[in-house]
Amino acid sequence: MRAAAKSSRVQSTMPTTTPQPAATDVSPSESGHTAPPFLTKNLAPLAPPVQHLRALILRHLTSTLARHPGAATPRDWWIATALAARDRIHERMIETQAVHNIENVRRVYYFSLEYLMxxxxxxxxxxxxxxxxxxxxxxxxxxxxxxxxEAEIDMGLGNGGLGRLAACFLDSLSTLDYPALGYGIYYEFGLFKQEFVNGHQIEHPDSWLLFGDPWEVVRADYTQEVHLYGRVENVFDDRGNSRPRWVDTQTIVGVPHDIPIAGYGTKTVNLLRLWASKASKDFDLAAFNSGGYVEAVREKAVGETISKVLYPNDKTENGKELRLVQQYFFVACSLRDILRRHFRNPVNTWANFPEKVAVQLNDTHPAIAVVESMRILLDEHQMEWEAAWEIVQRTFGYTNHTLLPEALEKWSVSLFERVLPRHLQIIYEMNSRFLQKVQAKWPGNVEKMRTCSLVEENGNKMIRMAHLSVVGSHAVNGVAALHTELLKKQLFPEFNELFPGRFQNKTNGITPRRWLAQCNPQLSALITRTLGSEAWVRDLDLLRGLESHAGDAAFQEEFMAIKRANKVQLTAVIRSDCGLEVSPDALFDVQIKRLHEYKRQHLNLLHILALYRRILQNPSLDLVPRVFVFAAKAAPGYDLAKNIIRAINVIGGKINSDPRVNDRLKVAFLPNYRVSLAEKIIPAADLSEQISTAGKEASGTGNMKLALNGALTIGTLDGANVEIHEEVGDENIFIFGMTVVQVEELRAAGYRPWDVYQRDEELRAIVDWLGSDYFTPGEHGAFSILHHSLLGGGDPFMVLADFRSYCDCQAKVDRAYRDRANWAKMAILNTARVGKFSSDRTIREYAEQIWNLKPVRVP
Structure with missing residues (x-):
């Protein structure tokens, strides 16, 4: 498999070594790309730009892929067309880099462990x-x-919202002409390919690179070396002063793969640079010749493991070690690359480094970059601590993406000592100096010292990577207004006091290019025709111009006809992937996101069970027909999340096949959730489920995508739902459940899910039903993990507490959907009023308020 992937990549990237002229509006003969006569003699004449592009496609098909058009598959045509487009992109990329280098611009370097491209x-x-x-x-x-x-396979470089946000940010950075580079890992395999067997999630390797990738350019000349393990010894200079030196290390090589990121409506093309790991020594010829064939390639295999898989299972010690090694590998390569880029200009020095370089940490995964930067400055450049620390703090910014304590990364001291012994010493020194500030702020307060320390000492000593990120950065931001306030008041209150002004908000956004112009072309065309231009694609606030049409019957009819057409397309996907027939005239109730307890897919399931039970007890019950659409992956080691997936699948199967339901309810759990599947679901959604426990979702971006495409939100006042509520208006959203304050009060008072269970007859009945073997005859306790979480496990995310409010709100949805004209008006106003949630706005705020970054136009 590896060999196949390699050969495909070489084949698909041949134009990298033999650059082709970029596509311009000239004839094929003028461009030098004339296809052989046997390919062109029967082709109809076209407009010059189209004729030129056709010639490029044919040339890449024959010269790069060695395919005859008569034998070419859709995948061959995809690669050939992609390479033809890439010719133009590469020309722009070269021009962009030339302008940036000549002007010695300030750049932002975005560090993210995943990019869901x-x-x-x-x-x-x-x-x-x-x-x-x-x-x-x-x-x-x-x-x-x-x-x-459809022949293109989704890039396996990310998993959830954090990775998709990074992809949206790259798009906006290029579109807005900001000099930028994204850095990450070139994973050979994505998270996993999901299949359902008897309702269970089954994980298969996501071999996204099997057939090659036409977008990448391998930059072997920028390869970097990374050191791991070893030990630290003290060495003395000729004055008798000692310095620590990291020795006896293992060496891994990082090879960069560049993916160009083209801006919309501009010539700017920035780069996403991803590191593939290689062994420093590929092959031991002596071992091979002596018969040790496996040993001869062992080092190569170990070296390539680092970039093999996105998010290895970290339930084991080996998994934890690989995760830490992955994180250090990519930031060490990236920092070396940044230094190379900075010092290749002779006017640049350490003095102006923070003026030319801004590094943004996308969550805590790249937090070790703070320590690695200090190591480089202290050990390799013999800089004094205070001078090095000033450079580091002025350079780094940190984006926090979670309020969940279990999601805040911590690594054991013993693991650090084994993998990165010199870095552990630096962390201890950082902590010692930082705690002096804490002591000065709160003299004698041991509890404050314990809370703020970079090292957690409750039981096993752990390094707190979120604390490290806050201390090592000049700016820390949350990703929604509510989230940022909770960061300051609940998660990091002491740090907020220590560093006034360091915490700020940057509400997330989504790129309107992919999430409306590309995924919903019919609606995009209607908007352009109505507003009179395509300017909204770069300025999403212009969608406000649709408000005056929201009450117009003809516009409503056209808007909803497009929605129905998108639903028809989704019914085909559901038929193909689930073997289920659904009606496009039903209400499409959609919950698509990572499977996690706090996102509460099981609250949605309890409501489905309640509706099913009501139908069985009252066969003539009048319900608006609904199709419940789920799509989600659960982490391989997350047993409860996987149990929720099975429950939805098995219960959904029972409902779908029960003739008593009479098509009033259908449940479709689409397997292998990914960006390209989301692009089919989102334009078809009527109702957007954003039902996390208040105070647990940092922001969410699926809520923005769905609202932009005319879906109404049912949700709690959590994350960016709060701001969506403010933008669209109370009458155009369905809000239910406890607020953050109410959740805190209930928890402080001692939340008892058994009390809620006992006093709500319907809830009690469906929870008992879930815990029985009714849905899995002969397999008692199939959903015992889920059932226990709701009662015996204490219902940590208060599913039962919000159940009745949720059901009542869903009844409002049922009534609202019956008034088709008013529903259309509400849907139109959702599209019209969510312009704030463009990633262009978010990036402008980062650029102006954190990065001090100016746009640079490419002529």
Missing amino acids: GRLFESNLLATGLTEDARSALKSLGVDFDAVR
Whole structure:
């Protein structure tokens, strides 16, 4: 498999070593890309730009892929068309880098362990203005554009909202002409490919690179070395002064793979640079010749393990070690690369380093970069502590993405001591100096010292990576207004007092290019026609112009006809992936996000059970027909989340096959959730489920995507729901459940889920039903993990406490959907009023308030 992936990548990236002229509006003969006569003699004449693109596609098909058009598969056409588009992108990329280097610009370097990029084919065509030309060129060749588009496999570089946010940010950075580089890991395998067997989640390798990737450029000349393990010894200089030296280390090589990120409506092309790990010594010839064939390649295999899989299971000690090694590997490579880029300009020095370099830590995964920077400055450049610390703090910013204590990364001291012994020494020194500030602020307060320490000492000593990120950065931001307030008041109150002004809010956003212009082309065309231009694609606030049309019957009819057409398309996906027939005239109730207790997919399930039971007890019950659509992956080691998936699948199967339901309820759990699947679900959604326990969701971005595409939100006042509520208005959203304050009060008073269970007859009945073997005959206790979490486990996310409010709110949804004109008005106003949630706005705020970054136009 590895060999196949390698050969495909070499094949698909041949234009990297033989640059082709960029696509311009010239004839094929002028461009030097004339296809052989046997390919062109029967082709119909086209407009010059289309004819030129067609010639490029044919040339890449024959010269790069060695395929005859008659034998080419949709995948071949996809690669050939992608390479033709990449020619234009590379020309822009070279121009962009030249301008940035000549002007010695300040850049932001975005550090993220994941980038949920999805497919790049359509987004790159959109950015380069080649979409319609590509459609026409492929059509003239008798090739189906949609089949070509579907041949692309989603990049396996991310998992959830954090990775998708990073992808949106890269798009906005390029579109807004900000000089930027993203850094991450070039995973050979993604998280996993999900399948359902008897309702169970089954994980398969996500071999996304098996057939190669036409977008990447391998930059072997920028390879970096990374050191691990070893020990620290003291060495003395000629004056008798000692300095620590990290010795006897193992060496891993990081090879960069560049993916160009093209801006929309601009010539700027920034880079996503991803590191693939290699052994420093690939092959032991002596061992091979003596018969040790496995031993000969052992070091190579170990070296490549680091970038093998996104998020290895960290329930084991080996898994924890690999996660830490992954994090250090990518930040060490990236920092070396930043230094190389900075000092290649002779006018740059350490003195102006923080003026030219801004590094943003996307959550705590890259937090070790703070320590690695100090190690480089102290050990390799013999800088004094205070000078080094000033450079580091001025350079780094930190984005926090979670309020969940279990999600705040901590690594054991023993693990650090084994993997990064010199870094552990530096952390101890950082902590000692920091605690002096704490002591000065709160003299004699041992509890404050314990709370603020970078080292947790309750039982096993642990390094607190979130604390480290806060202390080592000049700015710390939350990702929604509520989240940021909770950071300051609940998670980091002492740090907020110690560092006034360091904490600020940057509400998340989504790119309107992918999440409306690309994924919902019919609605995009309607908006453009109504507003009179495509300017909204770069300025989402212009959608406010749709408000005056929200009450217009003709506009409502066209808007809802597009929604129904999208639902028809989704019914085909559900039929194909689930073997289930559903009606596009039903209410499509959608919950798509990572499977986690705090996101409360099981609250949704309890409501489905309640509706099912009501139908069974009252066969003539009048309900608006609903299709409940789920899509989610659970982490391989997260047993409760996997049990929730099985419960939804098994109970959904029972409901779907029960003739007594009479199609009033359908449950579809679409497998293998990914960006390209979300692009099909989101335009078809009527109702957006955003039902996390108040105070647990940092922001959410699925809520923004769904609202932008005309879905109404049912949700708690949590994360960005609060701001969506403010934007769309109380009458255009369905809010239920406890607030953050009420959740805290109930928890402080001693929440007892058994009391809620006992006093609500319907809730008691469905919880007991869930705990029985009714849905799994002969398999008693199939959902015992889930059942226990709700009662014996204390219901930590207060599912039972919010159940009745949720059901009552869902009844309001049922009534509202019956008034089709008013529902259409509400849906239109959701699309019109969520312009605030463009990632362009978010990036401008980062650039102005954290990075001090100016746009640089490429002529």
